[in-house]
Amino acid sequence: MIEVQLPDGTIVEKEDHATALDVAKGISEGLARATAAAVIDGNTVDAMRPLAELTDTRPVALQLLTTRDAEASAVMRHSCAHIMARAIMRLYEGVGLAFGPVKGNTFYYDFDLATPISEDDFPKIEAEMKKICKQAEPFERFTMGRDESIQFCADLNQELKVEHIQGGLADHDSLSFYRQGEFVDLCRGPHIPHAGMIKAFKILSVAGSHWKGDVSNRSLQRVYGTAFFDKKELRAYLEQIEEAKKRDHRVLGSRLQLFTINPDVGQGLCLWLPKGATIRATLEDFIKAELLRRAYEPVYSPHIGRVELYETSGHFPYYRDSQFAPLFGHSAGQLVDYWIRALDPNDEETTPPTADEEQKLLDAAMVMGFKGEEFPLQGSVEEKHTVLRNWEKLQERYLLKPMNCPHHAMMYKAIPRSYRDLPVRLAEFGTVYRHEQSGELNGLLRVRGLTQDDAHLFCTPEQVEQEFKDTLGLVKYVLQAVGLEDYRVQLSSKDPGSDKYVGSDELWENAQDTLRRVLTEEGIDFVEAPGEAAFYGPKTDFMVKDCLGREWQLGTVQLDYNLPIRFELEYTGRDNKPHRPVMIHRAPFGSMERFVGVLIEHFAGAFPLWLAPEQIRVLPLSEKSDDYAKDVASKLRTGGFRVTTDLQSAKLQAKIRQAQLDLIPYMLVVGPKEAEQNAVAVRCRIDGDLGVMSFDDALAKLTAERDNLVIRQVASPTALATDEGEASNEY
């Protein structure tokens, strides 16, 4: 017999081989029907496995997971992934199985499959899945030894599973499988007792992916789906997605005329329309005022800089692929650049020049002033490259600036610095250009030209901690001021196994320790993300989600001991000797583009009074009141408000409806009565009609709301839940 303790403390005795399902049955048939899985020792486990196998603790502390528990849904979705895989294997030949984990409310399965699956195929896959669910066959678990498992998977023609057992699961002696009818899959589990528990599911999309997430590996087809225990929940979830899409900043940006992106201007290059620009300018003014209070100094730098500058900083070689190609000060540079690439055997876009062509290139180069006799016409490619590289260096090459830090480092260097001057805080809304992969571009959230609310702090090693602390405080303050409270803090640290980082391990450890310590002292919850650091230093990133639940980095504070070395930055210490400062890179908003994009979604386009591009709209009751409306608007403008008048010959209801749809915070209705008393009838977008008040009272009320940066929202946006639970799916 085995003793089992239920969450309420009750202890029940069961047969030795009893399962969680048996315990549930002992309580009620209904409970047994609803039991999807169990929790023992904090682990989610199969409800149909004998309890004695699952833990040595006695009595067994057992918690049943029923169809009402969120954890049970995750188990069920994983089972649904198996069912989808089973259906697809019935419909297609030669299906290779990769991974099929759960991700938030959705699941996916990666398939190695020659035939492309398209959306048109979803109905037939779903129909097959429905059949499987109807049959309500159980999920049966069994285990095998390593070698046996490898042979088993090989016999099933599941090469990827074989590879995974040999690679990722190398330290597992025994492996578990789940069988459901004719379908068997290497899987850690757990699963629901039988397929009949899945009452509602839907295939959502199909996309490409790569085996183990590595682009150099074979590409797979990833089919996404979602499943629920209840049809209503599925419908509600699909509606929630539709609802969330209405908040999409790309949709609102165009409806509210905030910004536009035009392919004729260029991919990923956004055009800020007046209303969007107003929001941005308001935010910039807000942060400029705050920086003044915090003793930052404004600077400006040009949009381009010499390539050598970025070679010094390390950005050019490191990010070459995602930068716009260098610009040449003279066309001779282009000639040499072309020549170098033509000779490069690894450059697939070019073919080596013939002897004839090379002579022409040489003639052209001599016309442009190069010393032709230096060029080894009969030499090797390497010898030619050497000469061409030298010629290239004679040319001015510029980079559209991908980063502001090198410019700011030069500004630091421009003036002799004493320890008494530090910290030096140089701030600039710096516009940078990055040639992001085309598939990555996304509205305002990922663009090719962006403006960072950037600043670089240069301080002594002793000051680092305080400066870092203050900077974190600034980021938190700024986010709180605009009402963005739903963020996650991440300490992006170095991946010890990678060689992409510059600088000594000691500097890195030192920097990471400082970040960890300050974050802990400040009581900021954070997760550490190894491998997410910049190549020159660790950083603290503030992450937020968009309307589809995708995560983006907004604010960032980065510690950097490396660029000061590369740029040989110095200050004179108390000892009259040169010392090396430490740099802190920081951008509370991140980029103005992404930040405004996120804000649009956060407020669903309905900005608080202080940020709204059009703050007040004056609505005359009829044309008879047009003059008074203009008068009111003009006085509000004098009070610093952004105000318009609606003079179209429409009924009041229509004007109000239009203003509500345009998400204008306040409407002032004026008719003959108001004109007579120098009054206005105030209507708030959120609260509706506030009644008639004197113009002065209305002005005072709105001024207070604006100047206090009051944030008001009808409902706080509910981002789609997409908790990252992927790591738990080991196989």
Next chain:
RNA sequence: GCUGCUGUAGCUCAGUCGGUAGAGUGCGUCCUUGGUAAGGACGAGGUCAUGGGUUCAAAUCCCAUCAGCAGCUCCA
């Protein structure tokens, strides 16, 4: 960049079997002059993303290019 999907009026979308393109909304003009979420009439708007091909005939079929969307990968 990769995989899949999409591209028709300013916007949202119809358009059957290949046979000279349609709605709603917005926009303009006129009528209407109103009290807190849609008053009415008329009108203008399209090289069906671009370039090729197949065909007597292409928005429709095929190919390429460009752009967008979702995911992957990348992200200073």
